[in-house]
Structure formats: C-alpha cells, structure tokens
Amino acid sequence: MQYATIIIMHIEYCATGEEPFRSTLAEFDADPDIEGIFALSAANDAPAPPAIDETLADLSTPVFGGIFPEIIFAGDTKERGVVVLGLHVAPDVTTITPNDDTIDLESSQRAADETMFVFVDAYAEQSETFIDKLFNAYGVGYNYLGGGAGTLDDDRQLCLFTNEGLTHDAAVVARIPAKSTIGVRHGWTEIGGPFEITAADGRTVHAIDRQPAYEVYSEIVERETGKYIDRENFFEIAKSHPFGISRLGGEQIVRDPFDVAADGSLTCFGDLPEGEFVHILEGNAETLINAADSAYDAAAERDPADTVLFTFDCISRAQYLDDTFSQELAALSNNRDAVGALTIGEVANDGSGHLDYYNKTAVVGEIADI
Known part of the structure; x- marks a missing residue:
C-alpha cells in the first residue's frame, strides 16, 4: 500500500482482537514523529471498556475516531479489526456533548487551509444539534468530513474514541492543518x-x-x-x-x-x-454507482502520490446494492488505497455551503499537507 507519507507517518491494520489495537496505540504514542492518532474500528470485536479506556487515557498523543458497522482499508471493506493512522500533523481535538452551549476548539491561528474530521454518535438524540453547533462556530471556509458512528443492532454502544476513553451521545471533532477537496453525491x-x-x-x-x-x-x-x-x-x-x-x-x-x-x-x-x-x-444500482464515481471525480484534484483518500459511504447503500456494492467501492476509490468506513449517516461540507448530516450518501475526501 502507498499512502502519502507527508500526512500519515504510519498506518496499521489490526485484523482482530483488542490486544493488537492496544499495542499499536502504545507504539504510535511512543513515536516522537507521530503527533496525532486516528482510529477506525469495525463493530465486530470492537475494543471495549475498561481495558481500552485505560489505554486511551494513558496516551499523551491526541486520539480521535470511532466504531462503525464496517471499515475501509486499502480500498476494501473489513467487518472486523481496527485501522490506526499515525499523523505527522497535530490535530486539535474536542468532544461536543449535549450540555455544550459553545464550541471550544483551541483558539490557535487558523492556517490557510484546514480540514475537520467529524464523527458523531448516530443514535444520539442531538446528533444534528452537534453538527449545527459546529457549523455555527466555524461556518464556511473549512472542509468537514466524517460520519455517524455506532452499530446496526445496538443503539447504546460506546462508539467514539477520545483521550478520556470510549464515549457516546456526543460528537468528536479533529481539526488538522491540511488541504482537502470533498465530493458528495447520492444518486437518488x-x-x-x-x-x-x-x-x-x-x-x-x-x-x-x-x-x-x-x-x-x-x-x-x-x-x-x-x-x-x-x-x-x-x-x-x-x-x-x-x-x-x-x-x-x-x-x-x-x-x-x-x-x-x-x-x-x-x-x-x-x-x-x-x-x-x-x-x-x-434509486438503482447504476445511478448509485455513477454517483459514487462522480463523488470521486469531485474530490480527486491532486497527484495521488501526494494525498490520502478517505471514503465514508452509508452502510445502507451497501445493504441496498448487495452484490454490486463492490462496484461502488471501486468507483469511490478509483483503485486507490482508500481508508474510511461504512457509516450510519455521513457528515460533509465542501467549504462553500452548509455543513450537513446526510443519509444514503457517498462522501470522498482527498487530503494533502498545506
């Protein structure tokens, strides 16, 4: 696999079990070149408290991410395991809860281009309120990329990674100094x-x-x-x-x-x-797959060697397309080593319009250093 090393220092796929994930977190935390940890876990065999809470709380490196129905690694879906990305840029991470009246991301000088990863508990009653609070605080000018975390059969699961441990009924936002282009299409x-x-x-x-x-x-x-x-x-x-x-x-x-x-x-x-x-x-298979292809075209603007491709696609599209979903997945990544997740709702904004929480939509983000 080839990922843009200017953004990602290391990437590991822990195929199964909690112990490999905990070991990878500790290894990345000890690496002085890694300034942020981004983790995407599949719901099957997902890390669980209390052991993972202790590991996350012991990290000195900012961590963010979530648990999803399935994850995407090297352009393919995985029903088990965790993808852990070590970032060479420091993320500004915050957790938004129902009681938060304002967004309090660190007030560091905004870079020329920044991207916000946004992951929200898909079953939180105020999930849309979290998104509105974020947009009201920062508005247009940023690109936002992410989706709804959780499982399809358990609406109470702790599903978001933070430095305080696993949490739910919240949103986790990670702002990174990186350029991005976003493609959002549904095909319905x-x-x-x-x-x-x-x-x-x-x-x-x-x-x-x-x-x-x-x-x-x-x-x-x-x-x-x-x-x-x-x-x-x-x-x-x-x-x-x-x-x-x-x-x-x-x-x-x-x-x-x-x-x-x-x-x-x-x-x-x-x-x-x-x-x-x-x-x-x-919709039908043709219109949905064409939409995925269009989302990739809208996002892909730079040399693939200098960027990382993230894809967040709705799990309900995978269920609907069934045997033809592999065609949609190929269209989303154009045979590149994409990383991401099958989400319960998608979060996206192209830097010029309102930030929204979508359903049944394909989202592609191409990210590069400033």
Whole structure:
C-alpha cells in the first residue's frame, strides 16, 4: 500500500482482537514523529471498556475516531479489526456533548487551509444539534468530513474514541492543518413531491401536507412504483425509497425512514424539520454507482502520490446494492488505497455551503499537507 507519507507517518491494520489495537496505540504514542492518532474500528470485536479506556487515557498523543458497522482499508471493506493512522500533523481535538452551549476548539491561528474530521454518535438524540453547533462556530471556509458512528443492532454502544476513553451521545471533532477537496453525491432520483413537512418532532415526521406521514408516503410509493407497502414490509421498501430535502446549489439531504408508529408517523435517521419541503426518492444500482464515481471525480484534484483518500459511504447503500456494492467501492476509490468506513449517516461540507448530516450518501475526501 502507498499512502502519502507527508500526512500519515504510519498506518496499521489490526485484523482482530483488542490486544493488537492496544499495542499499536502504545507504539504510535511512543513515536516522537507521530503527533496525532486516528482510529477506525469495525463493530465486530470492537475494543471495549475498561481495558481500552485505560489505554486511551494513558496516551499523551491526541486520539480521535470511532466504531462503525464496517471499515475501509486499502480500498476494501473489513467487518472486523481496527485501522490506526499515525499523523505527522497535530490535530486539535474536542468532544461536543449535549450540555455544550459553545464550541471550544483551541483558539490557535487558523492556517490557510484546514480540514475537520467529524464523527458523531448516530443514535444520539442531538446528533444534528452537534453538527449545527459546529457549523455555527466555524461556518464556511473549512472542509468537514466524517460520519455517524455506532452499530446496526445496538443503539447504546460506546462508539467514539477520545483521550478520556470510549464515549457516546456526543460528537468528536479533529481539526488538522491540511488541504482537502470533498465530493458528495447520492444518486437518488425524485418520484414524488415536493411535499411540506407540516408536523415533526426531531427525527419523527407526524404529518406531510397535513396528512399522516405514512399515508402520504405509502400512496406515492405504491402509485409510482407498483410496489405494495404495509407496516410489515415497510423497512424493506423504505431502504430504496428515502426522503430528499432540497438544498440550493448542493446535493439533497437524504433521510432514511425506518419505522412506522401506530399513529402513522415515520421515524428517520436524521431530522426532518417542520416547514421543510421534501421529495420521495428512488434509486438503482447504476445511478448509485455513477454517483459514487462522480463523488470521486469531485474530490480527486491532486497527484495521488501526494494525498490520502478517505471514503465514508452509508452502510445502507451497501445493504441496498448487495452484490454490486463492490462496484461502488471501486468507483469511490478509483483503485486507490482508500481508508474510511461504512457509516450510519455521513457528515460533509465542501467549504462553500452548509455543513450537513446526510443519509444514503457517498462522501470522498482527498487530503494533502498545506
């Protein structure tokens, strides 16, 4: 594997077990040339307290990262293990919690170009609030890159790496002095709308155009696709028909509905605020893979030998594409040794628009030294 050594001093893949991960952390911490540690763990066999908390707390080097459904190493997905990156640039790391009224990243002079890695507990009630707080504090001018951490079957898992140990119900932000270019694409197309969200509470949509959300959603999906939908098969149908919130001059914000309540409300991964206008979307393998290719093209601007390629792709895209997901993964990296994760929601901003928390979206970031 070839990674840009100007950014990454060392990279290790610990295939399984907690002890190799702890040993690698200690080894990187002892290396005077490594100024930051970035760790991406797959959920299977993920490091767990209390041993890993003690190791993280003993580190003198700033550490950040998270636990995800799967990770990406050398351009391929891994269901187990941890990727540990030793950075030669010092990250400014902070943890945002629900009680934080302000963002308190160190007030060092901003470099000409900086990138922020952002990882958020995907199941935190205030995950979108964390993102809004960050953007309100720093706004445009930065590139932001990351995604939602956690597992698909346990919404209470500690999933974020910090120097205080594993944590959850929070966001971890690492600002590094490095140039980056970002590509964000989803590939879903509109089949109905726009509709107004007329009653909502965070992630739960109660009414669309003043009617129960499920009634509007199921009517459009059945009419436009011929697919029968009920509460029993809702999740299976919904994974290929998300909502899309329009953004002027940018990709739609895709929202995954995953649950129907008895009153006809729909719960999504990510907020759908009252007053927003949404479309119902659909996709197919070709449009999604083409979107991944477009995300790579938007991000790839420099000589690959001088950069590191990060990819954060939604785990639900992998589930939807199934046997063809390998084609999407190849499109995202263009046969380069990408590193990243399959996330539960994606965080991205291209330096010119609003920072958003996406669903079902492919994000590519190419990073180089200033």
